Amino acid sequence: MRPSQRPGPRRDLVERPLPRAPRETARQVARPDGGMPTGEQLLAETQQLKEALERRPVVDMARGVLMAAWSCTADEGWEILVWVSQHSNTKVHDVAKALIATTQNEPLPAHIEEHLPAARVRWQASRDG
Template sequence: MTTAARAPRDGRAAPLTVGVRAEGGRVRLQARGELVHGCADALAEALTALPPGVCRVDLDAAGVVFLDTAGLTALRTLSEYGRRHRVPVGATGWHGQPRRVLELMGLDPVDPLSGGLPAGRSGATASAVARERAEQLDVLRLEIAQLRHAIDSRPVIDQARGVLMAAHACTPEQAWDILREASQRTNTKLRQVAAAVTASAAPDGTPPPEPLGSALAAAVRRVSTAARAPRESCDRSPARAGRAAG
């Protein structure tokens, strides 16, 4: 048997299903989807439909992908069923975001019902979800800042690559390797390395400061040597030697 939560207005199935599997007196409830508003009703319906003589009820939460403040209500529904019918209950299989929320709430992420569910934790649940979302927002803000920095840095980096390509007859990829290697050698941000290269190409420009200048020169030599090696190897190949001897 499967019970689906129903949206309060349009009757469409909400993103949660509760499957029921009974083996003897043990019942296993398999929850799939999101534990959000209205989902406690779906769990209550599944529990109400259980036959008499049940000796244990376990909720398998491995299929739960999101948990919000309604999650505690669902767990309390299961806990109250156990008290009314005097049967042990459990809720295991938590992972990902739901497990993180349980940890923030101070509950056992393996089985939050194992030690008994404290009363009056709705505020704590809301706080836990708020902290979870705040952490996710911080990560997104950092990614946005990094993307903006990359966009702002792109023009000067492209200019520096053009300067290196003209000065050393290298490819765009080789120019990139030179900038990156100089950045790593001197622990200097790539944008600063590119700005120094671009500034040095101006009519009244000055060479990059040390040790950046030495690092750039070393990177140019390494890239040039690496580019010559395949050509020299081809020049010394047996096929070419045979043709030259003939």
């Protein structure tokens, strides 16, 4: 009887477990400066991530307002919000909240109202150019 005719699994076809990738341990997850993050740092980072998740819908709604009002893309709406934020020295989230409030007949704060028209002119010039 030849080996290929023997009953049972062939040695070359037997499934072998794949080698495992080394698991990351806490010692391997280090900060850029070489140290380990402290509990306080991890807690602060977690809090920042929670705030970002809460603020994102507001920013997305403001992008939608700009998209509807000015017929811009979502990316262009983001760039407009960022530009106004940088030039008015206001957080993007606060610019977004103020813009959304205008849909409820609330006036824009003066420091944002100064820069929004300039952002529109800049956006239209980039679109036409």
